[in-house]
Amino acid sequence: MGIITAIEAQKKRGSRRSIFVDGEFVAGVHEDVVLALGLAVGQVFDKERLAELLKAETKRKARESAIRLINYRDRSVSEIRRRLIGDDFPEEIVEEVTDQLSRAGLLNDEKFSRDWIKARSASKPMGKTRLAWELRSRGVDASTVDQALEELDEETEYDLALSAAARKLRKMDCADPLTKNRISSFLRRRGFDWDTISRVIDELCP
Structure with a gap:
């Protein structure tokens, strides 16, 4: 146990304070911590107070x-x-x-999930399966993911798949017998289901 004898601003980092007890340096902390704990010269300073100070910092x-x-x-x-x-x-x-x-x-995981889906839909269209995997891999729980994906209805997901496939198709030719398989594999990797993929292929390469 001792007495706080000085609380001094540090020369190189003005927002930090050096705490001295009985003339000896014991810790350096941010000024906000000093204010939050109400530290002042003349106060009793013991091990419990030191632990509180270090935890706050x-x-x-x-x-x-x-x-x-x-x-x-x-x-x-x-x-x-x-x-x-x-x-x-x-x-x-x-x-x-x-x-x-x-x-x-x-x-806020709910807002994070909604914003993630919105951003992905705008920049890199994906289906529910891929979106769910990405959110779960970021630690969002299943119920929160499911709730966020409810806003992505069947027609919206189809439009996203159609948009993604149309971009991909610019570098392909529907006359090529392998094109449908390539588009199908591409959309599957993006997390779209088979029904959506079939509709897209029928639309773009009938």
């Missing part, structure tokens, strides 16, 4: 890291969780940060 760093990732592109909750754990943040901290960001609306 680690949580701040984890949250900052998560927000940087989200600002780069939207992420699922699971993607953020995996990245933070991969960066050696404790699981307890990771759960607290992801819960906090979810409550703030910065992480």
Whole structure:
């Protein structure tokens, strides 16, 4: 146990503060952590207070890291969780940060799934099977994926398949007996079902 004798701004990083107890340096943390914990010169500082300080600083760093990732592109909750754990943040901290960001609306798997489907439909049309696989691989749970895919009805999926196949067909010739098989394989890889593929082929290469 000791007494906080100084809280000083660091010379090279002005937003960080050095904490001194009984004249000895014990930790360097962001100024937001100092304010959040209400640290002040003259306060008693023990092991429990040090643990609280270090946890708050680690949580701040984890949250900052998560927000940087989200600002780069939207992420699922699971993607953020995996990245933070991969960066050696404790699981307890990771759960607290992801819960906090979810409550703030910065992480939302429902919105993430809808936006993912919309973006894919615009740039690289895919069927439900492929879309579901991509979302599940990003850690979105099955019920959330199914709910998002409900907005993609049969005719919309057909239009997407038709658009994708038409682009592909620009480099092919329907007179070639292999073209139908190639278009079929292409659409299958994109996650479209056989009924949709058959309709598209009948439309483009009757």
